[in-house]
Structure formats: structure tokens, C-alpha cells
Amino acid sequence: MRHYLALSAIVVLSCCFNALGQAGSDEASVRETVNHYLHGLKFNDVESLKKAFHPDAKLIFVKRDGQLGTLSQEQWYKGFASSAGQEEKGDLQIASVDITGGAASVKVVEVYDKTKYTDYLSLLKFDGRWQIVNKIYVVERR
Numbered sequence: 001m002r003h004y005l006a007l008s009a010i011v012v013l014s015c016c017f018n019a020l021g022q023a024g025s026d027e028a029s030v031r032e033t034v035n036h037y038l039h040g041l042k043f044n045d046v047e048s049l050k051k052a053f054h055p056d057a058k059l060i061f062v063k064r065d066g067q068l069g070t071l072s073q074e075q076w077y078k079g080f081a082s083s084a085g086q087e088e089k090g091d092l093q094i095a096s097v098d099i100t101g102g103a104a105s106v107k108v109v110e111v112y113d114k115t116k117y118t119d120y121l122s123l124l125k126f127d128g129r130w131q132i133v134n135k136i137y138v139v140e141r142r
Helices: 002-043 046-052 073-078
Strands: 053-062 068-072 090-100 103-112 115-126 129-141
Touching (some): 053 073
Antiparallel strands (some): 115 129
16 A cells, blocks of 8 residues: 555655656757747847747737737837847846746836836747747837
8 A cells, every 4th residue: 555655655756747847848948949039039030030920920009099909920020120230238037937838928027228028928938939920019119
């Protein structure tokens, strides 16, 4: 009986450690993907952004007139052309990460001189790789 209990405890603990290891690995991978995104924003680097986003991802926001606005990846990338490679002055941080299975949600805060952006990124895991599939954001004037 003691051997059975000891064996049961070992099996349960190994499952827990395996799950914790996977969760830690997923969080590191999610953060890596989001860091490609942050690098792309900071340095106006479309190639870094493309590493982070699924090609069909959409950006969703509220326009100045209060209406829903959406941008495709290609539309958004065009906005970086005039400042490609230039460093933006601002503080960009991952505020939180939440992962459930193959889905994740990440909150990012970007503080610039005159604006503060709060992004909510939705990521899915495709073929072992995390990609941003949706971004919603708000802009606050400072």
C-alpha cells in the first residue's frame, strides 16, 4: 500500500511539473512573440512586426468619430514606411500575460510624450508557434 501511495504521488508530481514546465515555456514563447511586436513598434521595423502577427490578423480601434475602425496588416504596415528604422522615444512594456491552452491574451502599455496606447493582443498557437491574431487598442492623450 505504501508503495502504491508513493508511486501515485510521484505520478501526480511529475504531471504537475510537466504542466508547469509547459506553461513556463508557453509564457516565454508568448513573450518572445510580443517582444518582436514591441521591437517593431520601437524601431518602425515591419519585418519584426511580421514575425509577431499572423498575416490575417486585424487591428481594431475606435476612430475619432466614435465609429469602429479596422486595419489589415498591409494597411498598417504602410504607415511605417516614412519612418522605417527610426527609433521612437517611448516606454513600451508588457503589463500582463494570460494563457489558456493554445490561446493567450497580452496587455501592452506604450507611453510616449503626448500619448499613451494600451493594446490588448490575442495570440493563438499554430504548429507550435505563437502569433498575434488580433489587436485592439485605445489611445489616450497626455
